[in-house]
Amino acid sequence: MSKIVFIGGGNMASCLIGGMLANGFSSQDITVSEPNEESRNRMTSTHGVLTTADNNTAVSQADIVVLAVKPQIIAVVAQPLSNALSHGPIIVSIAAGIPVNALQNWLGQGVTIVRAMPNTPAMVQSGATGLFASQSLAAHQKSVIESIFSAVGYACWVGQESLIDAVTAVSGSGPAYFFLIYEAMLKVAQEMGLDSQTSSQLTLHTALGAARLALASDQTPEQLRKQVTSSGGTTQAAIESFQEQDLEAIFRTAMNSALERAKEMSDDFAG
Ligand SMILES: NC(=O)c1ccc[n+]([C@@H]2O[C@H](COP(=O)([O-])OP(=O)(O)OC[C@H]3O[C@@H](n4cnc5c(N)ncnc54)[C@H](OP(=O)(O)O)[C@@H]3O)[C@@H](O)[C@H]2O)c1
Missing domain, CATH: 1.10.3730.10 (ProC C-terminal domain-like)
Incomplete structure (x- = not known):
């Protein structure tokens, strides 16, 4: 099973994790890295997942990293992670409006990025998510990422990054x-x-x-x-x-x- 690390344990992370656990993911394959102790405790008591306050250690053991922090702080959170990515995990960003090239400037040019645009009905497992991958993914990687988002509703891939803006205008808003x-x-x-x-x-x-x-x-x-x-x-x-x-x-x-x-x-x- 892929090891999945969430950076940020807020609303969206909690909603995705809830859906994933209801759809066959194991809590022991999911780690939430989050500075706030109260949020970490909530993740443990609600979902039974692993938690840490150390983003770099968490990322260094991940196959898939989901960046689930607010867009305003994503640069500050992403830059220090670049040293922990040499093993080549896929970075999935759910931050609205942050393009692949900004993420690669912070994380490293060779890093594989998936941009995901979920919407709020994901909170009740009726979301709609558009996904875009910066480079082609292996079939099993594509399938794990799809299953993270289809656990909270409908998910589909788009072939160009610019179409994520269209997804934002259709299902995001x-x-x-x-x-x-x-x-x-x-x-x-x-x-x-x-x-x-x-x-x-x-x-x-x-x-x-x-x-x-x-x-x-x-x-x-x-x-x-x-x-x-x-x-x-x-x-x-x-x-x-x-x-x-x-x-x-x-x-x-x-x-x-x-x-x-x-x-x-x-x-x-x-x-
Ligand atoms: N909510 C939605 O429906 C929706 C839809 C589409 C996309 N998104 C995207 O999803 C992302 C997350 O949104 P959200 O609503 O889940 O936000 P949120 O509830 O504020 O969650 C963000 C979490 O990240 C934590 N955090 C702050 N600094 C951190 C750091 N250095 N390392 C690790 N974690 C850190 C925050 O902790 P503190 O609370 O202590 O600061 C908070 O728990 C955003 O980028 C948003 O654009 C959300």
């Missing part, structure tokens, strides 16, 4: 788009006379049901929509209103704003 739609539907449902609990449950179960139906079907979203839309009916009245206001253009502008911001953030770090 995406939960907030749906929360915004949820907020709007909730307000309008209440204006129509439904109480808050009923409005919330009807909206959320509709979102969940629509996603499940689409996942289970081989039909296009347009076909699925047309099945709910009988001519002259209620759905058609609402859809026509969305289309008159060009909902697609609203999404295109918003998602391109997210994409541009992701690129700017990466450019700030690129060497």
